[in-house]
Amino acid sequence: MNIAVTNRKGGVGKSTMSLHLASGLATLGYRVALVDTDSQGHVSLSLDLPETDGLYRALVNDEPIEDIVISVEKDAYSPADNPAKGHLFVIPAEDKTYQISSHIEQQPFKFLNFTDDLKKVLNLHFVVIDTSPTIKDLDSQIFMATDGYLYVSEAEKLSRHGVEKAIKQMSGLVNDRVRHLRRPTTVLGVLPNKVRNTDSHIYNLEEMEAAYGKYMLDPIRLRTAWSEASVYTETLFTYAPTSEAAKEAWRMIQQVVEAVNAWHQTK
Ligand SMILES: Nc1ncnc2c1ncn2[C@@H]1O[C@H](COP(=O)(O)OP(=O)(O)OP(=O)(O)O)[C@@H](O)[C@H]1O
Ligand SMILES: [Mg+2]
Numbered sequence: 001m002n003i004a005v006t007n008r009k010g011g012v013g014k015s016t017m018s019l020h021l022a023s024g025l026a027t028l029g030y031r032v033a034l035v036d037t038d039s040q041g042h043v044s045l046s047l048d049l050p051e052t053d054g055l056y057r058a059l060v061n062d063e064p065i066e067d068i069v070i071s072v073e074k075d076a077y078s079p080a081d082n083p084a085k086g087h088l089f090v091i092p093a094e095d096k097t098y099q100i101s102s103h104i105e106q107q108p109f110k111f112l113n114f115t116d117d118l119k120k121v122l123n124l125h126f127v128v129i130d131t132s133p134t135i136k137d138l139d140s141q142i143f144m145a146t147d148g149y150l151y152v153s154e155a156e157k158l159s160r161h162g163v164e165k166a167i168k169q170m171s172g173l174v175n176d177r178v179r180h181l182r183r184p185t186t187v188l189g190v191l192p193n194k195v196r197n198t199d200s201h202i203y204n205l206e207e208m209e210a211a212y213g214k215y216m217l218d219p220i221r222l223r224t225a226w227s228e229a230s231v232y233t234e235t236l237f238t239y240a241p242t243s244e245a246a247k248e249a250w251r252m253i254q255q256v257v258e259a260v261n262a263w264h265q266t267k
Contacts, residue, residue: 008169018130027086032089149170
């Protein structure tokens with residue numbers, strides 16, 4: 001299954017949650033590729049991997065997957081006392097990523113085909129796609145490839161608005177996907193992030209509950225462990241595996257797995 005982690009708003013935690021979702025799924029036993037589609041290259045930075053233009057080389061130069069994929073060591077993302085039972089791969093992005101769309105605009109299914117190849121070659125269960133906040137031409141290709149969406153949102157008005165815009169963008173493609181590809185699309189969850197116990201956050205959470213009801217995942221609180229782990233280029237699962245923040249991350253992963261299982265049953 002291809003999962004896009006998205007919001008039209010910047011800085012809400014898309015890359016952080018992509019990294020932890022992919023790491024958590026790999027820890028549980030799944031084979032996962034984390035695809036960075038943002039030229040900021042945050043996935044490589046977060047895991048201290050070399051910053052290379054793997055996605056560009058795969059999509060524009062048609063280089064084989066074996067040559068561009070990075071296989072991540074288990075101790076880089078999973079707890080020492082619970083090493084990953086599955087496997088995490090990364091497809092890295094960097095500066096050149098923003099040029100990709102102009103090279104492949106005549107091939108609207110290029111990104112989709114790439115994710116299909118990834119799954120075949122690496123024998124994957126999941127492709128987790130970290131998206132960029134800016135509207136780019138590559139979006140329609142990424143969203144054409146997406147089976148399930150995880151929307152990350154702060155409990156703030158602008159962030160909620162970013163989710164609304166992203167959902168509108170998705171809705172425009174859902175029918176096309178079924179018509180052309182016979183692939184249905186689902187929402188795996190709306191994840192409130194960086195939540196504090198302030199009146200305004202409580203109000204915004206209620207508004208989100210009213211708008212997204214059953215799709216709402218348990219909130220992830222604003223906690224320093226998240227940014228500290230990122231400063232030390234670690235995941236929470238290696239940096240602070242017993243922290244409240246790590247517990248909340250595991251809850252998110254569990255809820256996404258439940259949503260995936262429910263989706264498989266309806267297919
Ligand atoms: N729950 C949290 N508590 C505290 N800090 C957090 C939390 N979630 C994310 N952060 C921090 O917020 C910052 C922004 O997160 P991140 O880079 O994941 O956002 P993004 O949506 O990917 O941004 P961009 O739109 O630039 O791609 C990072 O420094 C990250 O460590
Ligand atoms: Mg990001």
